[in-house]
Amino acid sequence: QVQLGESGGGLVQAGGSLRLSCTASGRAFSDYSMGWFRQAPGKEREFVASISWSGGRTYYADSVKGRFTISRDNAKNTVYLQMNSLKPEDTAVYYCAARIGGPRVSPGDYNYWGQGTQVTVSS
Numbered sequence: 001q002v003q004l005g006e007s008g009g010g011l012v013q014a015g016g017s018l019r020l021s022c023t024a025s026g027r028a029f030s031d032y033s034m035g036w037f038r039q040a041p042g043k044e045r046e047f048v049a050s051i052s053w054s055g056g057r058t059y060y061a062d063s064v065k066g067r068f069t070i071s072r073d074n075a076k077n078t079v080y081l082q083m084n085s086l087k088p089e090d091t092a093v094y095y096c097a098a099r100i101g102g103p104r105v106s107p108g109d110y111n112y113w114g115q116g117t118q119v120t121v122s123s
Contacts, residue, residue, distance in 0.1 A: 002026040002098050002112050009094060009117030012086055016121070020081040022096030022114055029077040030054075033103040035110055036070060036081045038092035038119075045095070049081060050103035059103055064090075086121045094119050 008020040022034070035050035049070035050059045058070050067086075072079040079096060094117050097110035104110070 002029070002032060004096050004098060004112055004114035006094065006096050006114045006117040009119045011120045011122065014086060014088055014121055014123050016086050017082070017084045018086065018119060020083065020094055020096075020117060020119070022079045022081075024077045024079075024098065030074040031100060032098040032112075033101060034070075034072060034079040035097045035099070035103060035105075036079075036094060037097060037107055038090075038094045039116075040092040043092075045107045047105040047107070048094070050105065051079065052103050057103060059105060061105075083119070086119075088121045088123045090119060091121050092119060093117065 003025045006022045033052050036048040037045050038048050039045040047061050051070045055072050067084050069082040096114045098112040099110045
C-alpha cells in the first residue's frame with residue numbers, strides 16, 4: 001500500500017506556471033506507475049498525465065500536451081507536474097494517483113489517491 005500527498009497548488013494568472021509535487025510513503029515508490037488527474041466543479045475527474053515506474057513512458061491529455069510535463073524522482077519518492085502557459089480552463093483540484101502495472105488514463109485503473117491540491121488560474 002502507498003500513501004500519497006500533493007502540494008504546490010495555488011492561484012496564478014493566465015500564462016503563468018506552477019509545479020505540483022506528489023510524495024509517496026509506504027511501499028516502494030518505484031513499483032508504481034503514477035498519474036495526475038483533475039476535477040473541476042460539476043465535472044467528472046479527467047486524465048491529465050501519467051508516467052511509468054521508470055519514467056521512460058509518459059502520456060498526456062490532448063488539452064495539456066505541450067504545456068504540462070510529468071516527471072518523477074524515485075530516489076525522492078516524488079512525482080511532479082510542471083504546468084506552463086496555464087489557462088483559466090485548467091482550474092481544478094489536481095490529484096495524483098498510483099497503480100501497480102503500466103500507466104493508464106482511466107481513473108478507475110488507479111488504486112491509490114492523494115487528497116488533491118487546488119489550482120486556480122485567473123484570466
